[in-house]
Amino acid sequence: MxxxxxxxxxxxxxxxxxxxxxxxxxxxxxxxxxxxxxxxxxxxxxxxxxxxxxxxxxxxxxxxxxxxxxxxxxxxxxxxxxxxxxxxxxxxxxxxxxxxxxxxxxxxxxxxxxxxxxxxxxxxxxxxxxxxxxxxxxxxxxxxxxxxxxxxxxxxxxxxxxxxxxxxxxxxxxxxxxxxxxxxxxxxxxxxxxxxxxxxxxxxxxxxxxxxxxxxxxxxxxxxxxxxxxxxxxxxxxxGGVLRQIRLAGKDLHDDEDARAITILADDEIPAVFYGHKDCDAPFGCVCKQNGDVSHCQDSRHKRVANQNMNAQRQKTIEIKVEK
Ligand SMILES: Nc1ncnc2c1ncn2[C@@H]1O[C@H](COP(=O)(O)OP(=O)(O)OP(=O)(O)O)[C@@H](O)[C@H]1O
Missing domain, CATH: 3.40.50.300 (P-loop containing nucleotide triphosphate hydrolases)
Known part of the structure; x- marks a missing residue:
């Protein structure tokens, strides 16, 4: 070099x-x-x-x-x-x-x-x-x-x-x-x-x-x-927005009051996550299934959050999201 x-x-x-x-x-x-x-x-x-x-x-x-x-x-x-x-x-x-x-x-x-x-x-x-x-x-x-x-x-x-x-x-x-x-x-x-x-x-x-x-x-x-x-x-x-840190840890999913941000869909064995933000064209949120498929949404941030939650349900993961 x-x-x-x-x-x-x-x-x-x-x-x-x-x-x-x-x-x-x-x-x-x-x-x-x-x-x-x-x-x-x-x-x-x-x-x-x-x-x-x-x-x-x-x-x-x-x-x-x-x-x-x-x-x-x-x-x-x-x-x-x-x-x-x-x-x-x-x-x-x-x-x-x-x-x-x-x-x-x-x-x-x-x-x-x-x-x-x-x-x-x-x-x-x-x-x-x-x-x-x-x-x-x-x-x-x-x-x-x-x-x-x-x-x-x-x-x-x-x-x-x-x-x-x-x-x-x-x-x-x-x-x-x-x-x-x-x-x-x-x-x-x-x-x-x-x-x-x-x-x-x-x-x-x-x-x-x-x-x-x-x-x-x-x-x-x-x-x-x-x-x-x-x-x-x-x-x-x-x-130009408000920053929120969302912790994914089993059911204790986020530390703010906005119920729209994340909703648990499935039971504890097969965690699935709805996660959405306003920049995404997909229907609000995206689905994480057990096979890792994230439908509706091509946004890597969503996939990442969903996959991480699936792989380590109890593991704390912090995703930073900017809410406009
Ligand atoms: N060839 C071009 N002619 C005129 N305006 C342009 C051209 N390319 C980009 N722009 C404008 O310049 C600004 C900056 O665009 P740029 O693509 O650099 O942003 P970016 O930060 O990379 O955006 P993104 O995060 O969406 O990829 C935008 O308002 C865009 O519309």
Missing amino acids: NDLTASIEVHDVAVRYNNGHTALHDVSFHLQGGTTCALVGVNGGGKSTLFKSIMGLIKPQQGQIRLCGLPISHALKQNLVAYVPQSEEVDWLFPVSVYDVVMMGRYGYMNFLRIPKQLDKEKVQAAMQRVDIAHLADRQISELSGGQKKRVFLARALAQQSKIILLDEPFTGVDVKTEKAIMDLLDALRHEGHLILISTHNLGTVPEFCDQVVMINRTVLAAGSTESTFTQQNLERVF
Whole structure:
């Protein structure tokens, strides 16, 4: 890997789209390697715009971004930054195998003919093994589950050997096991000195594995260590609502008075949970059955809560929910 130290410096950035909408203004923060930072904020708060700006896909009208101390174009040329996109941004019908996608992470190391060398093949193999998809190498990406797709793009980022890894909503549509595997991998990468920036709506996971947080709503509202920044006051400021912590522990399900939030459906042996919030398009709440099926709802937060409750009925789990 390159000798440069991982860092992201965003200084006074403003982005205005062609339709005149200002998506970001006065955005400044600084992150160092060996960090996992959550980027959190409301829908439309500018997280993807910031990611695209860091990846050089959007040129800010104002301000500067430097990666590992270099201008973005130099950092990209040196493969210093990798991007794991949201699933929706990918054309999954494109006829390409898992191996081919992971090999794309090596393109930056090849000449224009893109003929892989032995080292490229070894890196691809190692990356696939690290995220446990080596057995899927020949599969078409259209044939993969949501969790497998995420792993493929993580493997591509690993094969790229970038110092900085950006992940857009890595936990959407993945089960609890995959979520844990992704968290463990990110933790290992952090300890290896990588800088990981994750956009997530899954607030409950933030204190678990992010040591830094940047909270944005068109501008940075708070940034710093998770301990000092991921506070009730800041969350309420960012999301403009009331934060509630809901404890799932058997029948003692929540610590507030709102009966709509969670209702126990089944008996003690087969715990099932109705859990809903106002951002979800699904009918209010979602059902957790014994087989882990969560119907009506694709929101990973709901699945996570439901699965956790199912797996450990008496285990206390805290899910953070913002009620508008
Ligand atoms: N190409 C575009 N042209 C015009 N406006 C855009 C464009 N892309 C995004 N926007 C607007 O910029 C704002 C920020 O969008 P962005 O996608 O960065 O938010 P986000 O925080 O990633 O949202 P979400 O959490 O919903 O993914 C939104 O108001 C959005 O409508």
